[in-house]
Amino acid sequence: xxxxxxxxxxxxPIGCRLQVTKLSEEAVKVEGNRCxxxxxxxxxxxxxxxxxxxxxxxxxxxxxxxAPVKTDKPLLKEYINELLKxxxxxxxxxxxxxxxxxxxxxxxxxxxxxxxxxxxx
Amino acid sequence: xxxxxxxxxxxxxxxxxxxxxxxxxxxxxxxxxxxxxxTLGGILLQCIHNGFGLHRFKEExxxxxxxxxxxxxxxNTSLDVFLSTTVVNIANEGEGYCVTGYSGSEGxxxxxxxxxxxxxxxxxxxxxxxxxxxxxxxxxxxxxxxxRLINMDGLVPGRRIVIAGSGxxxxxxxxxxxxxxxxxxxxxxxxxxxxxxxxxxxxxxxxFDIPLYLSHIISRIEGKDRVESVQVTPLQDGKPDxxxxxxxxxxxxxxxxxxxxENELSRKASVKINHETGGAYVDAHYMTSQKGIFACGNVLxxxxxxxxxxxxxxxxxxxxxxxxxxxLLDAAQYNVTPGANVKYVIPNSFIREAGRKxxxxxxxxxxxxxxxxxxxxxxxxxxxLRHVQPSEMISFVLDNEAFPASLPIGDRMALEVSIH
Numbered sequence: 001x002x003x004x005x006x007x008x009x010x011x012x013p014i015g016c017r018l019q020v021t022k023l024s025e026e027a028v029k030v031e032g033n034r035c036x037x038x039x040x041x042x043x044x045x046x047x048x049x050x051x052x053x054x055x056x057x058x059x060x061x062x063x064x065x066x067a068p069v070k071t072d073k074p075l076l077k078e079y080i081n082e083l084l085k086x087x088x089x090x091x092x093x094x095x096x097x098x099x100x101x102x103x104x105x106x107x108x109x110x111x112x113x114x115x116x117x118x119x120x121x
Numbered sequence: 122x123x124x125x126x127x128x129x130x131x132x133x134x135x136x137x138x139x140x141x142x143x144x145x146x147x148x149x150x151x152x153x154x155x156x157x158x159x160t161l162g163g164i165l166l167q168c169i170h171n172g173f174g175l176h177r178f179k180e181e182x183x184x185x186x187x188x189x190x191x192x193x194x195x196x197n198t199s200l201d202v203f204l205s206t207t208v209v210n211i212a213n214e215g216e217g218y219c220v221t222g223y224s225g226s227e228g229x230x231x232x233x234x235x236x237x238x239x240x241x242x243x244x245x246x247x248x249x250x251x252x253x254x255x256x257x258x259x260x261x262x263x264x265x266x267x268x269r270l271i272n273m274d275g276l277v278p279g280r281r282i283v284i285a286g287s288g289x290x291x292x293x294x295x296x297x298x299x300x301x302x303x304x305x306x307x308x309x310x311x312x313x314x315x316x317x318x319x320x321x322x323x324x325x326x327x328x329f330d331i332p333l334y335l336s337h338i339i340s341r342i343e344g345k346d347r348v349e350s351v352q353v354t355p356l357q358d359g360k361p362d363x364x365x366x367x368x369x370x371x372x373x374x375x376x377x378x379x380x381x382x383e384n385e386l387s388r389k390a391s392v393k394i395n396h397e398t399g400g401a402y403v404d405a406h407y408m409t410s411q412k413g414i415f416a417c418g419n420v421l422x423x424x425x426x427x428x429x430x431x432x433x434x435x436x437x438x439x440x441x442x443x444x445x446x447x448x449l450l451d452a453a454q455y456n457v458t459p460g461a462n463v464k465y466v467i468p469n470s471f472i473r474e475a476g477r478k479x480x481x482x483x484x485x486x487x488x489x490x491x492x493x494x495x496x497x498x499x500x501x502x503x504x505x506l507r508h509v510q511p512s513e514m515i516s517f518v519l520d521n522e523a524f525p526a527s528l529p530i531g532d533r534m535a536l537e538v539s540i541h
Contacts, residue, residue, distance in 0.1 A: 007323075008319050008320075008322075008323050010319070010320040010323050010324060014507065014508065015318070015319035015320060015508065015513075016507075034507070051324065051328070052171045052181070053300075054169045054170050054171055054183055055169070055300065056169060056271070056272050056273075056275065058275060063159075064273075065273070065274060065275055066272065066273060066274070066275045068169035068183060068185050068272065070169075070171055070183055077328075080300075084300055098185070098186060098189055116169065116182075116183040116185045116186045117166070117185035117186075117189065118189060
């Protein structure tokens with residue numbers, strides 16, 4: 001099985017054009033990368049595409065009505081919409097600190113959702 | 122009226138202002154930051170997406186995280202921070218400057234200072250700047266404004282969105298809006314290539330199959346009270362080809378058509394503005410045409426990566442310190458001019474000193490390009506560049522070794538930077 005795909009590496013702003021050949025369900029060949037991160041990206045993007053999710057959640061702060069959050073690691077793409085739906089229904093009590101965990105180990109995927117801004121009470 | 126006396130006053134408390142001020146504080150200057158918003162952080166606070174800090178912190182941060190790292194740094198210094206204070210004037214007083222600020226709670230504030238750092242950032246170009254014909258309904262806003270509404274106020278500007286221009290903020294908003302439940306019908310770009318960085322094309326458009334119409338324009342906006350549709354027209358040899366026009370039914374148009382350094386204050390202070398960047402001309406020490414007024418960050422030239430803003434601003438702060446301490450290197454400066462395929466180079470002059478860094482923007486898209494720095498007929502630097510495009514800033518360092526020692530000092534020759 002040989003499935004050559006051109007994807008653009010987004011590990012850094014250089015944006016290497018990678019040629020990724022899918023060899024099996026677990027193996028790929030990556031060409032055109034300038035660093036190891038490019039190879040890792042090419043593999044992950046082909047086998048298990050993930051994205052860091054950022055969004056905002058409603059707070060009861062008068063000054064900062066919405067607090068920004070992110071996943072601390074990239075999340076498998078197929079779970080993004082489910083996570084967003086949950087985030088949009090939350091009401092958060094302040095104070096909260098940058099780095100504080102909002103959702104621990106989402107769906108057992110080893111991904112936490114953390115606040116990215118400190119909101120005083 | 123309260124008068125405060127400082128070595129340097131920094132106008133703007135965003136990424137540039139904070140980095141520059143922290144640098145000056147650490148070198149012992151008495152410095153104030155004057156910020157018109159209620160908090161420090163500037164535009165970073167509304168940029169909740171990740172991708173900041175890869176160069177500076179070697180990790181991927183969101184805008185608010187990057188901002189808070191600097192805000193905490195500022196809090197641990199002896200910097201004076203004046204929030205909710207708008208600077209309205211910079212007056213030359215011979216030996217220094219008098220900066221006038223206005224604050225709702227304090228009234229008029231005067232700052233007597235030896236040096237002024239311009240760090241006001243930039244603002245967005247709008248419909249008036251690009252002149253889209255049609256009606257004037259509601260639902261037309263800049264991408265950055267939409268970003269602020271969604272991310273800080275929780276307000277969604279519409280449901281069916283067309284984005285004009287492929288600048289980074291517009292691309293980021295395409296994803297944000299899609300993740301908010303809106304439908305983004307397309308991004309319309311007048312140029313044959315995207316204005317935003319590649320990473321955003323991939324993660325914000327390709328991920329959601331949002332069409333990118335290159336070499337297309339929005340030729341008309343329709344709608345009485347609210348936007349109802351736009352006409353999208355392809356360009357053929359640079360001219361609109363009406364026969365290829367098609368409508369997109371939408372209720373909202375976001376404009377992501379570039380940023381303009383915010384230099385009203387600078388102009389008032391007679392700072393000479395470079396038309397290629399929209400920012401001030403600066404010498405090798407980031408000093409503008411007005412002695413003692415410096416500039417850094419997006420008010421100087423629009424950056425695509427905040428890490429470079431911080432880096433440039435620290436450099437600027439170092440020179441301001443030297444200026445205040447009367448220890449600026451007093452040597453001949455060579456003009457630095459953009460040559461073939463280069464839009465601009467910052468700073469605009471060079472001084473013979475180790476490790477001088479330059480930032481430039483390409484006018485072309487090319488793989489395996491070459492950067493060339495010439496002094497007259499002599500090649501000073503040749504550098505291979507794997508890929509250049511206008512949206513990605515290029516930098517290079519000019520070392521003493523590269524610079525011929527035999528040149529007569531005081532020779533006002535220009536360094537020419539080109540891309541081939």
